[in-house]
Amino acid sequence: MFAYFKNVNVAAIELSAPLSVGDRIRITGATTDIEMTVDSIQIDRVSIESATAGQSVGLAVPERVRPNDQVSLA
Numbered sequence: 001m002f003a004y005f006k007n008v009n010v011a012a013i014e015l016s017a018p019l020s021v022g023d024r025i026r027i028t029g030a031t032t033d034i035e036m037t038v039d040s041i042q043i044d045r046v047s048i049e050s051a052t053a054g055q056s057v058g059l060a061v062p063e064r065v066r067p068n069d070q071v072s073l074a
Contacts, residue, residue, distance in 0.1 A: 001027070001069050002056075010042075010058045011065050017073070019057070020050035027061070029069035036062060 003012040011027070019025070021041055027034045041048050042058040051057045 001065060001071055002067055004061075004065050004067065005058075006064065009061055009063070011061045011071075012056060012058050013071050014056045015051055015053050018050060018052050019073075024074035025059075025071055026074040027065055027069050027071050029066050032065055032069045034061065034063065034065070035074050 001011050001013045004010070005012070019038060019041065021038055023038045025036060025038060027036075038059060040060045041051055043051065043055065045058075048057075
């Protein structure tokens with residue numbers, strides 16, 4: 001993960017594996033531990049159903065996350 005936008009609760013991440021709407025992910029860090037279903041993926045504010053490794057995407061998250069948090073499939 002490389003950014004968090006608190007005004008819209010969106011995490012910006014660069015994918016190292018494919019990700020699709022409906023996938024379960026886990027976000028972990030020093031003070032973060034969230035397991036969630038991906039409800040929305042966006043690239044440049046355009047909603048998409050799936051993304052491939054290497055793409056930078058925005059994900060809606062339920063609470064604050066931090067730049068050094070790790071994202072993995074749950």
